[in-house]
Each structure stands twice: as structure tokens, then as C-alpha cells.
Amino acid sequence: MTDYLKLAAEVGEITRLAGAAIMEVYATEDFGVEHKADDSPLTRADKAANDVIVAGLEALDFQAPIISEEGKEMTYATRSQFTRFWLVDPLDGTKEFIKRNGDFTVNIALVESGKPILGAVYVPVTNELFYSAPGLGAWEVKEAGGKPSRIFAAAFTLQDVNLRIVASRSHLNQETQNFIDKFDRPELVQRGSSLKIMELAKGTAHVYPRLAPTMEWDTGAAHAILLEAGGKLVDDGTGKELRYNKESLLNPHFIAYGNVREELLAC
Structure with missing residues (x-):
């Protein structure tokens, strides 16, 4: 039986590693900005974070297919067969990243039967990590190695x-x-x-x-x-x-x- 809270914490650590890869690019002068077909920006950081996340998820004991913004495009015929999968945005807020305002995140969700049941969101600039597990609450870790604390909506x-x-x-x-x-x-x-x-x-x-x-x-x-x-x-x-x-x-x-x-x- 899957320990989803443990899994969420493990996924959180993967987002931290991806965040570290993002910050390496953030510290440089050249982000390698390209533009995709929809004219949205893509940087070296998006690609680096995606590589870290895919490797991290594939190394877990818990296995599921991966759908990522920066991954290979997948047909609906293929995706529709998935009962659960990882849904990944390696760098959400690429425009904010390019502006250097800090408002960008790493995002990994586990989706099951059309519902996101587990999530991890990491903020590289502030080192804040948020994660959740089904029926086990939402948690915040304010710094690496810190103690998780429950969070609640107002x-x-x-x-x-x-x-x-x-x-x-x-x-x-x-x-x-x-x-x-x-x-x-x-x-x-x-x-x-x-x-x-x-x-x-x-x-x-x-x-x-x-x-x-x-x-x-x-x-x-x-x-x-x-x-x-x-x-x-x-x-x-x-x-x-x-x-x-x-x-x-x-x-x-x-x-x-x-x-x-x-x-x-x-x-």
C-alpha cells in the first residue's frame, strides 16, 4: 500500500533538485530564451528542470507515466489509457523568471482518474516547499531540512x-x-x-x-x-x-x- 505522505515528501525533494538546476541558470546572464509555437518563452532553466524531474520520478519505487509541459507531445489516444500519471510543469512562471522577480515555481502533481490527488510546489528563490497527500493534508516546509507544518485555507x-x-x-x-x-x-x-x-x-x-x-x-x-x-x-x-x-x-x-x-x- 502506498504511503502517499512519504511519496509527497519524496516528490518535494525532486522539486528542490529541479529548483537548484533553475537557480544555476538564474545566476547567469544568458537564459537561452527561445519561443515555442504558441510564442510562450522557453529557457535553459525549463529544460534543465525537466531533465531533473523526469530522472527523479523515474527513480522512485512508485511508477506512473509522465506528462510534462516540456516533454514529448503525447496523443490523447495514448493519454486516455492512463488511470494515473505525473503532471509536470518544470518552471511555472517563465515570464517572471525572465523578469527576475522571483515569482516562479516547480510543480509536480499526481493525477488519478481525472483528479489531482498529490501535489508538490517549490519556490526556488525563497526555498519554500508545499506538498499534499490524499486525505493527509497540505504541508509547508519553509526551508531545506525544516519541519513540515500543516496549512489551511482561510x-x-x-x-x-x-x-x-x-x-x-x-x-x-x-x-x-x-x-x-x-x-x-x-x-x-x-x-x-x-x-x-x-x-x-x-x-x-x-x-x-x-x-x-x-x-x-x-x-x-x-x-x-x-x-x-x-x-x-x-x-x-x-x-x-x-x-x-x-x-x-x-x-x-x-x-x-x-x-x-x-x-x-x-x-
């Missing part, structure tokens, strides 16, 4: 005053602003990468609307952690939890919540 209602609403540093569009304007004197929190969802998971923010494109690997690890912290991440159109390993790996627009104490109909 409890609130949508009518509360001064809710902290998280927004992307790079994607604050008019639709998002309209959503934010529904709240009573909200406080805007701007973060990059999966750190936006981590703000909810550790109880320092309440709502994160993402009304712009993302991919499954952008959200999987943080979604798993948020669920174990008591939050939710739902399709903006249906109100249901995001599902993974769809025919298209593009996410629908979504809203992430901390421990909201009412139905979502108010927004």
Missing part, C-alpha cells in the same frame, strides 16, 4: 469586506477586473505562477479568478494542495472542480477559492 463568505483577491502579474484583463469589482472593498494581491493558488492554500488570500487561458500542468500540483487545505478550484462555467487529462489539455476559465462558507452563486 474560512470566509463572499459577502465579507476586504477579501484578498489574487490576480496574475501578467493577465489582469477587463473580465477579471469586473469579477473583482463585485466584492466589497477587496484587496488585490498580485503574484505570478502557481504562487497565486498557494496564497489561498496557506490562508493569506481568499479568491483567485483566472479568466484567461492556462494549461493543466499550470494548475495540477497547486490544485491538489488547495483541495487538501480545504479550498476548491472550479470551472467558471459549470461550478464543478476542474478535471484533468481531457482531450485538450487547455483548462477552462476557473475560480479558485479558499474555504468559502457558502454556495458560489453570489459571484
